[in-house]
Amino acid sequence: xxxxxxxxxxxxxxxxxxxxxxxxxxxxxxxxxxxxxxxxxxxxxxxxxxxxxxxxxxxxxxxxxxxxxxxxxxxxxxxxxxxxxxxxxxxxxxxxxxxxxxxxxxxxxxxxxx
Amino acid sequence: xxxxxxxxxxxxxxxxxxxxxxxxxxxxxxxxxxxxxxxxxxxxxxxxxxxxxxxxxxxxxxxxxxxxxxxxxxxxxxxxxxxxxxxxxxxxxxxxxxxxxxxxxxxxxx
Numbered sequence: 445x446x447x448x449x450x451x452x453x454x455x456x457x458x459x460x461x462x463x464x465x466x467x468x469x470x471x472x473x474x475x476x477x478x479x480x481x482x483x484x485x486x487x488x489x490x491x492x493x494x495x496x497x498x499x500x501x502x503x504x505x506x507x508x509x510x511x512x513x514x515x516x517x518x519x520x521x522x523x524x525x526x527x528x529x530x531x532x533x534x535x536x537x538x539x540x541x542x543x544x545x546x547x548x549x550x551x552x553x554x555x556x557x558x
Numbered sequence: 559x560x561x562x563x564x565x566x567x568x569x570x571x572x573x574x575x576x577x578x579x580x581x582x583x584x585x586x587x588x589x590x591x592x593x594x595x596x597x598x599x600x601x602x603x604x605x606x607x608x609x610x611x612x613x614x615x616x617x618x619x620x621x622x623x624x625x626x627x628x629x630x631x632x633x634x635x636x637x638x639x640x641x642x643x644x645x646x647x648x649x650x651x652x653x654x655x656x657x658x659x660x661x662x663x664x665x666x667x668x
Binding site: 448477479486487488489492500502534536543544546547548549550551552 | 590594599600601602603604607609648650652653654655656657658659660661
């Protein structure tokens with residue numbers, strides 16, 4: 445079974461631009477969660493989608509948004525990019541929503557904001 | 559406030575030596591507890607998890623962790639470290655959402 449895939453793997457943007465990251469979960473998984481990883485703040489939960497509905501949201505500004513499609517693929521969008529948005533963005537999928545379900549992580553998208 | 563603490567930022571051990579990585583949490587109730595490993599350029603891989611029951615949990619790659627309620631700790635152990643274990647290790651706590659510790663970077667000396 446193929447693992448979680450994230451595209452693109454690397455991205456360079458400038459301040460003020462917007463960006464869309466994509467995540468394809470493991471086949472059969474219906475929950476997708478997004479995390480931001482930075483040297484300063486560590487790993488932080490962004491949001492979780494299950495069956496096209498946002499189930500949970502972390503403490504991030506409204507510039508960070510996401511959605512999930514009927515095939516469980518998910519996209520994350522960041523508008524009006526700031527230098528501090530430079531990070532590794534990780535996507536994780538699981539069979540169902542809820543912390544008791546094991547999450548499988550993708551390799552991440554490395555976003556650099558100049 | 560709810561928090562997860564990994565006191566050691568960086569640990570160096572010799573290959574074949576034993577390993578213990580510390581994790582403490584501060585929550586009102588016992589949350590779900592996890593240990594993940596992240597190799598350079600890769601995502602996180604789940605080593606083991608604790609929800610309830612036996613407080614000694616066995617995981618993959620020869621790792622185990624012990625939940626101690628009285629100490630609010632969930633320390634990760636391995637009896638004999640291999641060079642391939644060099645990576646960053648994250649303790650995570652699940653309550654309303656998943657919160658990660660700052661991570662411990664493990665270096666293995668030959």
